[in-house]
Amino acid sequence: MLFRFIMRRLGQTVIVLFCVSIIAFALVRIAPSSPARMMLPDTATDEQVAAMEVKLGLDKPLYVQYYKYISGIFHGDLGTSTQYKTDVSGIIANRLPATLELNAVAILFALVIGIPMGIVAGSKPGSVTDFFAVLFALIGQSMSPVWLALLNILIFSSWLDLLPSYGYGPLVCIILPAMTHGYPVAAQITRMGRSGMMDVLREDYITATLAKGISKRKVYTKYAFKNALIPIVTMVGLQLGIFMAGAVVVETVFSWPGLGQLNFQAVGNRDYALVQSTLLVTAAIIAVINLLVDIINSLIDPRITLE
Amino acid sequence: MKKRLSCICALMLALALLLSACGSPSAPSDSGGDVSDPSGDGPSKVINIALSENNLDLDPHNTTTLPGIATMYMEFDTLVESDHEGNYSPCLATEWEVSDDGLSWTFKLREDVTFHTGEEFDSADVVCTFQRHIDNPVLSNAASQWPYLESVEALDKYTVKITNSEPFGCTLMSCARTWIIPDEAFAEYGEELFTTPISCGTGPWILDEWVDGQYTHFYKNENYWGDFDSYYDEVYFRHILEPASAITAHINGDVQAYISTGGISNELLSMYDNASNIELVTVESGTYMYIGLQCGEDSVFHDQDVRKAFELAIDRQLCVDAVYGGMGKVPNGIIVDTCMGYNPDEPPYEYDPELAAEILAASSYDGREITLSTNTSTNKGEQLLLVISEMLNEVGFNSKVENVESATLLAMRTEGNYDAFLVANMHPDGDAYFTLNQRILNDIHHSDFVSEEMNNLILESNASTDNAFRAECFSQVNHLIREANGPHTAICQLDQIEAIDYGVTGLMLYSDGYFNYRWVTYDPSLVP
Numbered sequence: 092m093l094f095r096f097i098m099r100r101l102g103q104t105v106i107v108l109f110c111v112s113i114i115a116f117a118l119v120r121i122a123p124s125s126p127a128r129m130m131l132p133d134t135a136t137d138e139q140v141a142a143m144e145v146k147l148g149l150d151k152p153l154y155v156q157y158y159k160y161i162s163g164i165f166h167g168d169l170g171t172s173t174q175y176k177t178d179v180s181g182i183i184a185n186r187l188p189a190t191l192e193l194n195a196v197a198i199l200f201a202l203v204i205g206i207p208m209g210i211v212a213g214s215k216p217g218s219v220t221d222f223f224a225v226l227f228a229l230i231g232q233s234m235s236p237v238w239l240a241l242l243n244i245l246i247f248s249s250w251l252d253l254l255p256s257y258g259y260g261p262l263v264c265i266i267l268p269a270m271t272h273g274y275p276v277a278a279q280i281t282r283m284g285r286s287g288m289m290d291v292l293r294e295d296y297i298t299a300t301l302a303k304g305i306s307k308r309k310v311y312t313k314y315a316f317k318n319a320l321i322p323i324v325t326m327v328g329l330q331l332g333i334f335m336a337g338a339v340v341v342e343t344v345f346s347w348p349g350l351g352q353l354n355f356q357a358v359g360n361r362d363y364a365l366v367q368s369t370l371l372v373t374a375a376i377i378a379v380i381n382l383l384v385d386i387i388n389s390l391i392d393p394r395i396t397l398e
Numbered sequence: 399m400k401k402r403l404s405c406i407c408a409l410m411l412a413l414a415l416l417l418s419a420c421g422s423p424s425a426p427s428d429s430g431g432d433v434s435d436p437s438g439d440g441p442s443k444v445i446n447i448a449l450s451e452n453n454l455d456l457d458p459h460n461t462t463t464l465p466g467i468a469t470m471y472m473e474f475d476t477l478v479e480s481d482h483e484g485n486y487s488p489c490l491a492t493e494w495e496v497s498d499d500g501l502s503w504t505f506k507l508r509e510d511v512t513f514h515t516g517e518e519f520d521s522a523d524v525v526c527t528f529q530r531h532i533d534n535p536v537l538s539n540a541a542s543q544w545p546y547l548e549s550v551e552a553l554d555k556y557t558v559k560i561t562n563s564e565p566f567g568c569t570l571m572s573c574a575r576t577w578i579i580p581d582e583a584f585a586e587y588g589e590e591l592f593t594t595p596i597s598c599g600t601g602p603w604i605l606d607e608w609v610d611g612q613y614t615h616f617y618k619n620e621n622y623w624g625d626f627d628s629y630y631d632e633v634y635f636r637h638i639l640e641p642a643s644a645i646t647a648h649i650n651g652d653v654q655a656y657i658s659t660g661g662i663s664n665e666l667l668s669m670y671d672n673a674s675n676i677e678l679v680t681v682e683s684g685t686y687m688y689i690g691l692q693c694g695e696d697s698v699f700h701d702q703d704v705r706k707a708f709e710l711a712i713d714r715q716l717c718v719d720a721v722y723g724g725m726g727k728v729p730n731g732i733i734v735d736t737c738m739g740y741n742p743d744e745p746p747y748e749y750d751p752e753l754a755a756e757i758l759a760a761s762s763y764d765g766r767e768i769t770l771s772t773n774t775s776t777n778k779g780e781q782l783l784l785v786i787s788e789m790l791n792e793v794g795f796n797s798k799v800e801n802v803e804s805a806t807l808l809a810m811r812t813e814g815n816y817d818a819f820l821v822a823n824m825h826p827d828g829d830a831y832f833t834l835n836q837r838i839l840n841d842i843h844h845s846d847f848v849s850e851e852m853n854n855l856i857l858e859s860n861a862s863t864d865n866a867f868r869a870e871c872f873s874q875v876n877h878l879i880r881e882a883n884g885p886h887t888a889i890c891q892l893d894q895i896e897a898i899d900y901g902v903t904g905l906m907l908y909s910d911g912y913f914n915y916r917w918v919t920y921d922p923s924l925v926p
Contacts, residue, residue, distance in 0.1 A: 348611030
């Protein structure tokens with residue numbers, strides 16, 4: 092069953108990626124200016140720009156350009172970046188690990204902080220713990236990532252001198268970007284966990300279990316927690332898509348050399364091949380993550396079938 | 399179930415830690431973060447310089463970003479060296495002469511130079527370099543620096559002749575921006591020479607590694623032909639895009655200098671208040687902000703009275719004070735005081751809102767909305783235009799401000815699709831050739847402003863290699879622009895402030911906005 096499910100989802104993914112390739116191809120071309128204009132000094136004449144367009148193949152009809160791009164993908168060729176003048180696949184391969192690393196650590200941070208906080212708050216509504224959990228969630232969901240990033244730099248790098256304000260490599264470098272990136276999701280998990288726990292605790296089967304004399308701790312951890320976890324996993328899966336996109340801000344502020352920063356730069360330089368390919372790779376990653384979330388959900392709750 | 403959950407959690411934790419551990423060792427603390435030299439005589443022999451932009455490529459003839467150009471200064475040499483104020487001194491060429499018709503330039507070359515690849519430098523390398531420009535006119539350096547390059551030939555092993563199709567007064571300036579590549583390595587690798595980490599220049603620093611989005615690393619060329627010997631053994635350019643991150647890293651000692659394109663914003667300078675080991679260096683930059691006006695027949699600025707009212711309505715000094723914290727000055731035209739042809743006797747811009755209102759009321763202006771456009775890359779462009787828009791509306795204009803991304807504004811300008819735009823400009827090497835030729839004579843921004851007198855002066859300056867005469871031409875063009883109140887009106891000329899540790903010297907911050915770090919070294923006598 093699992094194999095059939097995966098194959099069906101992969102088929103759907105191919106259709107999604109095909110649509111993404113068309114949208115990305117069209118979007119970058121709708122934007123004003125062109126790679127030829129951006130590659131040359133702003134004093135370049137129209138003739139020089141036209142010559143560069145011929146060199147880049149941008150003088151060809153759009154369907155020819157699209158066919159060339161899509162057929163290249165099937166041969167493992169994502170094109171050549173106009174700003175880097177090298178293969179796009181190599182550039183993405185260099186940048187992708189940093190983005191995956193940041194997202195993995197950030198989501199881990201969000202889960203480690205958000206789940207216990209949400210569960211504890213939901214178990215004791217109205218308590219001091221609940222108040223602080225709600226405050227934590229409210230701040231996390233209302234604060235702009237840019238502001239949060241700068242605040243973190245100010246506190247942890249500038250005032251306390253505990254963590255580096257930029258850089259990529261040793262574990263210590265990832266703490267601030269991951270904290271900044273993960274906080275909004277931790278806030279959302281906290282709220283979801285809190286409300287989920289409160290709902291579950293009102294269920295009849297929980298009352299019945301408590302009436303049977305089973306300890307509160309066991310009821311909460313064994314019965315309530317598991318059920319409160321399902322919407323969190325689904326939400327985290329959905330958030331990961333936004334997570335990949337939101338990495339632009341964090342990667343730029345902390346000079347984290349990931350795909351978000353690359354894509355932002357590529358859009359500014361009208362680097363068609365790079366923009367198209369980073370969007371395609373990001374879409375593929377999100378599709379795979381969604382597939383994994385579905386499988387994880389079925390593992391957590393046997394009532395959810397892959398069919 | 400418990401097992402499943404534990405497995406999932408363990409897998410996620412392992413994945414996160416594995417990915418983190420796989421990161422390349424490029425954190426600020428891995429090099430240069432330690433403050434002392436192992437010998438104990440001074441600071442670390444590794445210097446980290448934070449730059450506010452990313453490096454994008456290593457092709458010496460195709461790079462357009464300031465970090466890219468700074469990288470080329472480290473790795474390569476040129477035939478002549480510029481002081482960025484219009485003066486040139488020998489570098490790989492020891493002497494030169496220009497033919498009587500101003501078309502051919504003959505250069506005598508040094509005989510004791512070796513490339514980082516081990517190849518000996520001679521005229522074949524110069525021919526290879528310039529031939530690449532001729533064969534590939536869309537290289538950014540060819541497009542921007544060599545509009546008339548026709549041929550290059552080796553007269554002997556150490557003499558070359560470069561010929562332009564028209565007399566070109568900026569030949570030396572262009573030579574100072576054309577980095578010489580080795581012909582044998584280029585023949586072997588072709589364009590890949592610049593996409594693989596092969597250091598192929600003759601400069602004082604050997605390129606070791608460029609890691610996209612992170613850093614560019616150089617080590618000292620012990621066989622450099624010049625007599626320069628830096629205190630430092632290694633230089634890192636750290637590409638830190640966010641100013642607050644860079645300044646924090648600087649204050650914490652992770653980097654020893656922070657050079658921001660256009661200078662550090664005045665609002666952020668207070669972060670350095672307690673950093674007693676860091677000097678804030680002020681460069682009286684030639685970078686100026688100007689507004690380009692659309693003067694076509696359908697535009698409100700076709701009428702000179704409207705342009706005049708526009709100029710009179712702007713309190714430029716207030717702009718400098720309110721927007722840039724007083725860190726700049728008001729120029730008297732687009733030929734600013736760091737540029738050849740600057741005329742101190744040219745009268746300053748007047749600010750007279752009452753006269754502006756009077757002239758505007760009597761002009762053809764019909765009250766239609768004017769959009770003042772700028773881009774997100776222009777230093778406080780939006781704030782500046784908001785202030786200007788207020789001033790314009792006070793005298794009767796109906797203006798609004800739009801802030802678009804750089805590529806969009808570029809497209810608008812090249813199509814002439816604007817009312818007025820604000821951008822920063824500078825005159826490379828203090829020579830207005832490119833500004834006047836491209837923006838006035840060739841009107842690449844389609845202002846549709848035509849002045850035969852201006853164009854003739856520019857053409858006359860182009861045909862001369864006599865800098866005194868060219869300076870006079872530039873000065874007269876500036877005067878004509880002032881008289882015509884367009885198509886450009888200068889707003890302010892900005893100071894540039896950068897932060898450098900005391901003792902670090904040789905970071906050349908030129909008045910034309912370019913950076914050159916090849917002479918970086920450490921001098922303990924400069925530490926207070």
